[in-house]
Amino acid sequence: MIDIKLIRDNTDAVRHAIKVKRITCDIDRLLAVDNDRRASQQQADQLRSQLKELSSQIGHYKNPKSKWFQDQLAKGRTADDLKAEGEQIQAQTGDIKDGIKELEERERGIIEEFNALMLTVPQIPSEKTPVGASDTENVEVRRHGEPRKFDFEPKDHVELGTAHGIIDLERGVKLAGTRNYLLRGAGSMLHHAILRLAMDTIAQRGFEPVTVPVLVNDKQMYGTGYYPGGEEQAYRCERDDKSLVGTAEVSLTAMYGDELLSEAQLPIKLAAVSTCFRREAGAAGKDTHGLYRIHFFDKVEQVILCRADDSESEKFHHEIIANAEAVLQALELPYRVMQVCTGDMGQGKVEMYDIETWMPSRKSYGETHSASRFGDFQARRLNLRYKETESKKNVFCHTLNNTVIASPRILIPVIEQYQNADGSITIPQALRGYMGGVERIG
RNA sequence: GGAGAGGUGGCUGAGUGGCUGAAAGCAACGGUUUGCUAAACCGUCGUACCGGGUCAAACCGGUACCGGGGGUUCGAAUCCCCCCCUCUCCGCCA
Numbered sequence: 001m002i003d004i005k006l007i008r009d010n011t012d013a014v015r016h017a018i019k020v021k022r023i024t025c026d027i028d029r030l031l032a033v034d035n036d037r038r039a040s041q042q043q044a045d046q047l048r049s050q051l052k053e054l055s056s057q058i059g060h061y062k063n064p065k066s067k068w069f070q071d072q073l074a075k076g077r078t079a080d081d082l083k084a085e086g087e088q089i090q091a092q093t094g095d096i097k098d099g100i101k102e103l104e105e106r107e108r109g110i111i112e113e114f115n116a117l118m119l120t121v122p123q124i125p126s127e128k129t130p131v132g133a134s135d136t137e138n139v140e141v142r143r144h145g146e147p148r149k150f151d152f153e154p155k156d157h158v159e160l161g162t163a164h165g166i167i168d169l170e171r172g173v174k175l176a177g178t179r180n181y182l183l184r185g186a187g188s189m190l191h192h193a194i195l196r197l198a199m200d201t202i203a204q205r206g207f208e209p210v211t212v213p214v215l216v217n218d219k220q221m222y223g224t225g226y227y228p229g230g231e232e233q234a235y236r237c238e239r240d241d242k243s244l245v246g247t248a249e250v251s252l253t254a255m256y257g258d259e260l261l262s263e264a265q266l267p268i269k270l271a272a273v274s275t276c277f278r279r280e281a282g283a284a285g286k287d288t289h290g291l292y293r294i295h296f297f298d299k300v301e302q303v304i305l306c307r308a309d310d311s312e313s314e315k316f317h318h319e320i321i322a323n324a325e326a327v328l329q330a331l332e333l334p335y336r337v338m339q340v341c342t343g344d345m346g347q348g349k350v351e352m353y354d355i356e357t358w359m360p361s362r363k364s365y366g367e368t369h370s371a372s373r374f375g376d377f378q379a380r381r382l383n384l385r386y387k388e389t390e391s392k393k394n395v396f397c398h399t400l401n402n403t404v405i406a407s408p409r410i411l412i413p414v415i416e417q418y419q420n421a422d423g424s425i426t427i428p429q430a431l432r433g434y435m436g437g438v439e440r441i442g
Numbered sequence: 443g444g445a446g447a448g449g450u451g452g453c454u455g456a457g458u459g460g461c462u463g464a465a466a467g468c469a470a471c472g473g474u475u476u477g478c479u480a481a482a483c484c485g486u487c488g489u490a491c492c493g494g495g496u497c498a499a500a501c502c503g504g505u506a507c508c509g510g511g512g513g514u515u516c517g518a519a520u521c522c523c524c525c526c527c528u529c530u531c532c533g534c535c536a
Binding site for chain 2: 037038041042044045046048049051052054055056057058059060062086087089090091092093094096097259260261262387389392394
C-alpha cells in the first residue's frame with residue numbers, strides 16, 4: 001500500500017509504475033472512489049456534528065442535577081417547561097439520524113471498494129531499476145567465482161543423490177505427491193549443516209535469531225503483500241482462515257505489526273529458519289526435475305525494519321545482499337548478482353536483486369536468493385510504525401528482506417560442483433564442522 | 443474442549459449512560475536548579491481521516507476511535523448480541 005495523498009499528487013508516477021511493472025490497477029476508478037469517499041465523509045461528519053450538538057443540549061434538559069438546569073430554575077423557568085423544550089429538541093433528531101444512516105450505508109460500500117483498490121496499487125520502483133518485461137531483461141551486476149571445468153562427464157544432483165541414497169524422490173512423491181522428496185542420511189545432515197552455517201553467519205552479523213510460526217493469520221499475508229494476488233501460490237487452511245507461509249519473511253516482517261516502535265529501537269535485524277510451503281500453481285511442467293522447484297523447503301531468511309529513509313534502507317539492502325554472498329563465498333560456490341527489472345519485481349518492491357548460483361546440470365545460473373526493499377509498502381499494510389524522536393510524528397518503517405540460504409535448492413550446486421570423477425561428493429570445508437568432520441560422501 | 447475472570451492511550455491503571463478523548467502513575471519531550479552520573483521541581487504530551495491554512499510546517503475547525511463487528515438510545519468506554527484474544531482452573535496431549 002502506498003499513501004493515497006501520493007497517489008493523488010503524483011498520479012503520473014503511479015501510472016508509470018503500473019505500466020512498467022505490468023500490473024492491473026484501475027487508478028482512475030480509485031481516484032473517483034476517493035473523491036466519493038471524501039465527499040460522503042464530509043456530509044456524514046456534518047450531520048453527526050449536528051446530532052451531537054442536539055444531544056448535548058438534550059443532556060442538559062434531561063439532567064435536573066446539572067448546573068445548567070439549576071441555573072434555568074433560578075431564572076424562574078419551571079421543570080415542566082424545560083422538559084417540554086427538551087422533548088421538542090429531541091423530535092428534531094429523527095431526520096438527522098435517518099440521514100446519517102443512509103450516508104453510512106453508502107459510505108460502507110465506498111470504503112470497501114476504496115480499500116480493495118488501494119491494495120492493488122504498486123510501489124513506485126527506484127530510478128535505478130531497469131525497465132523490462134520479464135526476467136530475461138534483468139541486469140547482471142557482478143559475478144563471483146568461476147564455474148568449475150570438469151575433466152569428466154559430470155552427473156546431476158538427482159543421479160548423484162539417488163546413487164548415494166541421500167535423495168529419495170520416489171518415496172517423497174509416494175508420501176506427498178509430485179514435487180516432494182526425502183533427504184536421507186548424509187543428505188539430511190548436509191541440508192542441516194548448510195542451514196546451520198547460514199544461521200550462524202547471520203547471527204554473527206547482528207541479526208536476532210527468531211523461531212516463528214509458519215501457519216499465520218491471513219492478515220499477515222495481506223500485510224506483507226502476498227495477498228491479494230498470491231492466494232493460488234499458498235496453502236491456505238480454510239477451516240481456520242490461516243495460511244502456511246511461503247517464507248519466514250511473512251512472520252518476521254509482520255512481527256511488529258500494529259505496534260508503535262521508538263526510533264531508538266531501529267534498525268531491527270531479524271533472522272529465522274523456517275519451512276516454506278509453495279503450491280507452485282501455474283508452474284505445471286516447469287522445472288520438474290529434481291530439487292529445484294518443490295512444494296516445501298527450508299530457508300534462513302533475514303529481515304530488516306529500519307527508519308523511513310531511502311538512503312538508509314538502500315544501505316541495508318546492500319548489507320543483506322553482502323550477508324548472503326558471504327555464505328555463498330564460504331561454500332565457495334560461483335554466483336552472480338542480478339538487478340531485477342520492473343516487470344519481474346512484483347507489486348510492492350522499490351528495488352530487488354536476485355542472486356543466482358551456478359548449477360552445472362542446468363548449465364546456467366539458477367536463482368537461489370532474492371533481496372527486496374519495500375520502502376513503506378509493507379509497513380503501511382501492517383501498520384508498523386515508529387515515533388520519530390525529532391518531529392514526534394508517527395511514521396511507517398521501511399522493510400527489507402533477503403534469503404540467507406534456501407535448501408535443498410542450494411544442494412543442487414553443492415552436490416554438483418563438489419562431485420568427483422569416482423562419483424563421490426566432497427563436503428565443502430565450511431560444512432565439515434557441522435557434519436562431524438565428514439569429508440566426503442561415497 | 444468445559445468453567446470462570448479480563449481486554450481502556452507508548453506502558454501500568456481508574457472509570458458502569460450526558461459535565462469523559464478519557465483520572466493517576468511511569469516513560470517521552472521542553473525548561474529551572476544542584477559541580478559530573480543521577481535526582482528534584484515546573485510545563486508539554488493520543489491516533490487516524492476530512493476540511494481550512496502554509497512553499498512546507500506551526501496552527502484552526504469537524505468526525506471517528508476505550509480488542510473487532512453489529513444493536514439499543516436524543517446520547518455508549520459504560521447496556522445487549524456475535525466474534526477474536528489473554529489469564530486462571532479442569533480435561534486431553536508432543
